[in-house]
Amino acid sequence: MTFKLVFRREHFDKLMLHLYADTSREAMALGYYCVASNDIGQRILVQDVELPNEVDYRVKTATRVSLSPQFLEKIFRRCENEHVHLLDIHTHPWAEGVEFSAVDDYEARNVKGPYLKKHVLDVNITYVLFGAKPSDARVRIWDHDLGDFHWAPLIIVW
Amino acid sequence: MKIISCGKKPKEVDNLNLRAAQLRHIPILGESAQERLSELTIGVIGLGGIGSELIEKLKRLFPKRLVLVDDDFIEETNLNRVVGSTFSDAKNRLRKTNLALREVATFNPKQEVRTVFGNFLDEEVQLEFKNCDVIFSSTDNVASRFAACAFGLANGCAVIDVATGIIMNDSAIKAAGGQVIWLTASSNWCPLCSGLYDQREIATGLLDSQELERQRAQGYVHGENIAAPQVGSLNGILAGLAVWMFMRLVSGASIDFDGVAVDALTFTTHAWSEERLSPNNCHYCGEHGSLMRGDSAEMVCRTKAISLPELIPSSNIESLPTRSVTQPSNVAELPVSAMFDLLGLRQYTH
Numbered sequence: 001m002t003f004k005l006v007f008r009r010e011h012f013d014k015l016m017l018h019l020y021a022d023t024s025r026e027a028m029a030l031g032y033y034c035v036a037s038n039d040i041g042q043r044i045l046v047q048d049v050e051l052p053n054e055v056d057y058r059v060k061t062a063t064r065v066s067l068s069p070q071f072l073e074k075i076f077r078r079c080e081n082e083h084v085h086l087l088d089i090h091t092h093p094w095a096e097g098v099e100f101s102a103v104d105d106y107e108a109r110n111v112k113g114p115y116l117k118k119h120v121l122d123v124n125i126t127y128v129l130f131g132a133k134p135s136d137a138r139v140r141i142w143d144h145d146l147g148d149f150h151w152a153p154l155i156i157v158w
Numbered sequence: 159m160k161i162i163s164c165g166k167k168p169k170e171v172d173n174l175n176l177r178a179a180q181l182r183h184i185p186i187l188g189e190s191a192q193e194r195l196s197e198l199t200i201g202v203i204g205l206g207g208i209g210s211e212l213i214e215k216l217k218r219l220f221p222k223r224l225v226l227v228d229d230d231f232i233e234e235t236n237l238n239r240v241v242g243s244t245f246s247d248a249k250n251r252l253r254k255t256n257l258a259l260r261e262v263a264t265f266n267p268k269q270e271v272r273t274v275f276g277n278f279l280d281e282e283v284q285l286e287f288k289n290c291d292v293i294f295s296s297t298d299n300v301a302s303r304f305a306a307c308a309f310g311l312a313n314g315c316a317v318i319d320v321a322t323g324i325i326m327n328d329s330a331i332k333a334a335g336g337q338v339i340w341l342t343a344s345s346n347w348c349p350l351c352s353g354l355y356d357q358r359e360i361a362t363g364l365l366d367s368q369e370l371e372r373q374r375a376q377g378y379v380h381g382e383n384i385a386a387p388q389v390g391s392l393n394g395i396l397a398g399l400a401v402w403m404f405m406r407l408v409s410g411a412s413i414d415f416d417g418v419a420v421d422a423l424t425f426t427t428h429a430w431s432e433e434r435l436s437p438n439n440c441h442y443c444g445e446h447g448s449l450m451r452g453d454s455a456e457m458v459c460r461t462k463a464i465s466l467p468e469l470i471p472s473s474n475i476e477s478l479p480t481r482s483v484t485q486p487s488n489v490a491e492l493p494v495s496a497m498f499d500l501l502g503l504r505q506y507t508h
Contacts (some may be wrong), residue, residue, distance in 0.1 A: 002199075002289065005164075006314035008450065012160070036313040036452035038288040040199075042222075043345075045314040045450040083454065121478045137164045154197050155161035158217060158316060158342035 002041035003152035005128065007140045011049045012157045015089065016134050018051040023093040023132075026065035028052060030075050031087030031125065038050060044126055044141065044152065047084055064103070065090050076116075079123045086120075088112065089128040098131030098138055108149075113142045126152075159316070159342075159407040161194040175269075180220060183405075191409045192220075192436070198408075199223040201290035201315075203278045203306050204297035205254040206230065207239035208320050210261070211397035212294050214241045217262045223270040224262060225287055228254040229277045239390035278302045279364065279460040284309055288453075291443055292404060295319040296397075300355045301363020305458040307341060307349055312448045312455035316342045316407070319349075320400045324387045331423065336396040339417035340403060341443075343450050347416065347432040348443035354432070364460045392422055 007015075011031070019027045030050040036043040054060070056071040080084050092098055100108075108127055116123050127149075129138045139152035171499035184192050202209050204388045216224065231251040232243050238256070242261040255273035262271050276283040279302050287293060293315055295306035303319055310317035322336035341348060349355040399418060406413060415429040441447035448455035 006343075006450075008342075009160075034450060034452040034454055036288045038285050040289040043289065043314055043452065044215070045452045047450055135162055139164045145307050151164070153164055154194070155160075155162040156165060156314075157162075158314065158344045 001150065003044065003139070003141055003150050004041070005044045005046070005126070005152050007046045007155065007157045009157055011046055015049050015100070019089070019091050019130060020093070020134070023091075025060050025062050026091050026093060027060070028065045028067060028088075028090040030055070030067075031089060032079060032082065032084040033087050034084055035108070042137075042141070042150075044085075044087075046087060047082075049087075049089075062094065064116045076123070080121050083122070085124045085126065086116070087126050087128060091130045093132055095131040095136070098129055098136040100127070100129055100138070101128060104129070108140075108142060109147075113143045113144065113147075117144045128155075160410060161191075161197075161408070163190075163194060163197075176220065179218075183219070187405060187409045195408050196220055197222050199225060199289050201225040201227075201287045202258075203227050203287075203293060203295045203302065205240075205258045206236065206296070206298065207390060207393040208296035208322060208397050209254075209294070210239075210241035210243075210258065210480075211390070211394045212296060212320065212401065213258050213261060215397060215401040216294070217265050217269060217403070220266070220269070223272065225272045225274070225290055226255060226258045227274040227276060227278055227283055227286070229275060230254050230257075232257055239388055239393055241390075277460075279305055279458075281457055281459045284457050284459060287315075288313060290315050292316045292318065294400060294404075296321070299363045300359040301460070303357050304349060304360045304363075308442050308448070308458040310341065311343055311348060311442050312349040312451055312457075314343050314452070315448050316340060318400050318404060320396050322388070322392045322396050324389070324392070326387060334392065334422040335420045336392060336422070337417055337419045338396060338400045338403060340407075340413070341416065344445060345416065346434045347437055348440060350442060351435060351438075351440040351444075352432045364458070377463075378467075395420060395422070467468045 015029055018029055029052065032043045032047045033048055052067055052071055055096055056068055057065065059066045068103045075086065104127070112125060116125055124142060124144065126139065126141045130136065137155055139155060140149040141152060143150055180192055187195065198221050200216055202216070202224065205213065205226055209228065213224070213226065231253055232247040233251070234241060234248045237243050237245065237248055240257070242257055247257060255275045258331070259271055259273045262269050272286060274286050275282055278284060279299065287309065293306055293310055295303050295317055297303055307317050307319065318338060318340045320336070320338050324334040325332045339349070346356050350357070399420065403413065412429070414433045417430055419428045419430070421428070428445055438444035439446070443449060
């Protein structure tokens with residue numbers, strides 16, 4: 001199976017402006033996506049991006065970032081109502097070689113993934129990490145059934 | 159188009175000959191673009207005159223995977239233009255998919271290829287294209303061309319549509335040429351709402367065989383079964399232009415027009431841009447329809463009883479805008495009448 005993440009240009013440009021507005025601290029954004037799939041693989045199709053304001057963050061430091069439960073609740077409801085999945089995007093603006101951190105791994109495996117499976121109907125989650133530059137990126141798709149990630153080798157921006 | 163590699167190491171070049179084979183176009187694409195191209199899946203719909211020319215060029219770009227579809231066989235009348243076809247193939251009524259597979263596999267046995275003997279207007283055929291990043295459309299009817307565009311918009315893949323046509327007036331050539339159009343989920347136009355494709359032809363192409371017979375008996379069906387003259391040289395020009403456009407996109411160039419028409423009688427090329435709707439309520443290219451909805455978008459296919467109003471759910475036929483186009487700033491002023499002569503060609507060939 002191969003996986004790819006696909007953005008429309010206007011969403012990607014808006015996202016980059018938001019994520020790299022202040023590179024002294026990590027930044028975060030969320031998105032909504034649909035899937036195009038067959039037995040060869042999946043294309044993750046970004047429908048829209050949600051850019052949090054300062055008040056929507058619970059933590060926003062040089063090495064840590066998370067969003068408030070109130071903000072997340074609003075996003076989860078939209079996912080359920082519009083039958084779309086959740087894109088969880090954050091940056092490591094300090095990273096030379098970009099990799100998800102141990103904290104990212106823990107939260108994805110033990111907090112976010114299980115929470116969505118239990119409380120938010122039929123919503124999957126894909127994680128995107130950008131490093132010091134937008135061209136340094138990692139994408140992984142959480143598989144509820146597998147209890148592990150699929151990795152996407154490409155982001156395509158049309 | 160922008161492509162970002164996400165940490166996976168570039169494919170190891172395990173074959174020095176492959177590297178040498180790519181050497182002459184890497185300066186054009188860029189080293190990293192060739193690596194990214196090698197991760198792309200490319201679909202070709204229609205493997206006749208234009209489709210076979212497309213494959214001839216695409217296989218030499220070494221993409222990750224090719225997905226090829228056609229439901230036709232090689233006949234003697236194809237031999238003047240279908241690349242690789244032989245008298246023996248015509249005698250044996252070889253499937254065009256098998257010919258395409260033979261051509262690709264002979265050239266590069268390591269090339270991943272999936273061939274589908276079928277019609278793109280069938281749902282199970284469209285499913286095979288779900289993993290394509292780019293689809294080249296070169297079929298002989300407007301319905302499947304439109305289905306390809308709707309599929310591309312819904313599934314986040316670019317569509318490059320290639321067509322040629324020659325119109326005869328008695329024994330003289332009245333018009334000859336072709337066009338390449340391209341669209342993506344960011345294009346904000348489509349051939350239906352722009353009026354580029356004839357809606358009655360789309361509706362006819364979507365009829366199932368029983369309904370088609372009924373309407374044909376009543377004289378409602380128009381524009382089909384026209385044996386148009388076709389030549390390989392013209393197909394090759396348009397296919398080459400389409401693949402060159404694709405190469406420019408992969409290398410990150412921005413293309414500020416939506417289509418290129420080639421007038422083969424005056425040897426001129428015209429680029430044009432389509433008018434954008436604002437607000438765009440088109441079901442296919444607007445924000446609130448099937449755009450990027452993937453598996454949840456309804457496919458345009460002939461297995462479903464679909465009427466024209468259903469085909470255009472968010473508007474109606476009378477309210478569709480009059481077709482208007484603009485030329486990009488970097489293109490010299492050209493006679494618009496010549497351009498419309500070409501765009502008016504409806505005898506799509508393959």
